[in-house]
Amino acid sequence: MNKRRCLSAEVTLLFLLLAFISSATAQTAPRVARIGEVTDEYFGVTVSDPYRWMEDLEAKETVNWLKDQAEYARNYLDRLPIRNRILQELNGLNDTVAIISDVRNCGSQFFYLKRSPGEQDNKIYARDGLGGVERLVTDPEKLSSENRRYSLGDWSISWDGKYISYLVAAGGSDVGELHVVETATGKDLEERIDRTGAGPGEWLPDGKSFLYPRFPKLPENAPQADRYLKTLVYKHVLGTSPDSDRPVFGFGVNPEINLDPSLFPLIRTNPGWKYVFAATSNVLPNTEIYVAPLDALNQAVVPWRKIVSFADQVSSFDLRGDDLYLQTFKQTPRYRIVLTNITKPNVATATTVYSGGEAVVEAMTAQRDALYVQTLDGGSREIYRIDYRTKKAEPLKLPYNGSASLAATETNKDGVYFTIDSWTKSSTHFRYDPNTNSVSDTKIIPPISIDMGNVEVVNARAKSHDGTMIPLVVIHKKGLLRDGSNPTLIRGYGAYGFENTSPVFASSYLPWLERGGVVVFTGVRGGGEYGEEWHIGGFKQTKPNTWKDFIACAEYLIREKYTSPAYLAGLSYSAGGILIGRAITDRPDLFAAAIIQSGDSNPLRDETVVDGAANSAEFGTVKIENEFKALYEMDSYHHVKNGVKYPAVLFMQGINDSRVPVWQSAKMAARLQAATTSGKPILLRIDYDAGHGGVGTTQKQRNEYQADVFSFLFEQLGSRTVPIANP
16 A cells, blocks of 8 residues: 555545544534623713613513524534433432431421422421331422423421421422412412512411511512512411411511611511511611511511611520510621610620620521530631520540531520531531530431542631732542642632631532542632621722632642642622622633632622612612722723633523623623634523522432533633543
């Protein structure tokens, strides 16, 4: 055979093979978004918005563009060679045993959420006593049809344990219906209350009525931003029409109480109380509290009495007899518990019952025997018991190292239930008995037997731009070679005072870890790792600290040779879209890829969305000059520059998301697609049966989400080791 012809044939075969391999991800590019400039002027500053037209989600052009982007992203991700393998691993990891959570007790009965292997959604189960026979109480899947999927939201047990009121919503929506089920028989009553979703009801002593918040009924063309304004609390009696329910608290209900329409009303009752409490708040950890006698709820106008104002800086409360316990951050940014009397409350002269010192005081419950307080210190939680008589505070002795959190416990009992969580061990449910000073496993939550013995967890700190030390948790396989070439996923959030570094069972990261990946959780400012001072450190005008802290953590990982920019990806979601969006627009050279899930990319337009009025308390309003400047600075959409080599970005969004509507991701994706010169993909993945994420998301959706994230990142960053065996 001719040598030249043989070589030519080999070259041809090689090119064909390369073409076949590249076709795994090569596709026709998605439709380029039309530029339709709209300009706004704020305090003399002109801001141009090239994709404002996308905010009309009903417009045919928007619908078609989103569909085209979604199909392109879906085809791209499905063709990634490693995706199906990772999805199989995740399916195996998440279907090992039944997952039980949110355990609550009422008398001798225990109620909890359960998802059995192979099932997609949580159901409510019950048993009489810890060793009782399990029975199904309600299954929201029975409400679903082929074209409409319902999922369970929050739920509430009547004082006698006879009924449960619960929320259901379609397709991950935040707004749904309130239903009631009889716990003994599983019979669903005829109650159907729409425009609900913020609370499942607070039951009253008669066992046949409850109080619940309901969103207003708006005209068809009302602005989205009006949906949650002027929300009212109603009283409902079983068997009656919700249209006849009477409002008892909220905007305009009590003429002498002047409430801001953006404040959200919450109600709270308890079997041990002779009072009913109402609280108003927005997204900040600060509440205004009102109280009324329970027997006054039937009066034409309920005589609410304000006992706590916003100036008192109280985030939560509990009651024992007439002793009112308040959690406050006034003059104590890491919070403390103070005691006053419900009949003549005075926060200014209240007695300090517990202060955590360096630790953050997170939660409390006033039980029959003692006050129990949950603290946060360096990402780990402890529970302290404070004796009512001696005032002495002692930590509960935990059976093993982990992070302890208070669980639902009836307040008319001695002791408390709590859970212990760990990065490498599944959650366990315990009871503390003060009579024997002992802790016992209730065994109501079965252990998940996934081997995490080869996983190492490192707690570290990174110095930020102003010298502040930022906590981070680094997780990887033992024996990791720190040579700067490990694919690394760094996560952050930094908003609302939410903490981000406490342990959760990290088994779903095994497909990432086993392939040499590193995952990092950061406690940037704006979050709650160190209480309200940490929150305010990344808030409105100080918001740049949030993404600068994140960048500092990324640089720490590079200095410590965990990774380098070519192998580094960032991830965040929701309000964390500000963090990750500004991190990649400020330092595009630092990241090879980014994942932005339901991300707030365009804060300048936040006040036009459903949660806009409430969220202005956290981020600011364009109506005030210095707050406009802060919003503009945190707006990643307006910081994208043409001709820059941006990282690969995967936007992930549910079409039914009202908190961060899909146009936020769409506008940012379109802007990056037009501006970047890196040649890396900018994908907009849309789930047409999902909302904001979390509640209402099936196990199948969670596994597919994780498989898309890992496979996309491995394509961009590479992997180092062989995949794990079939679970």
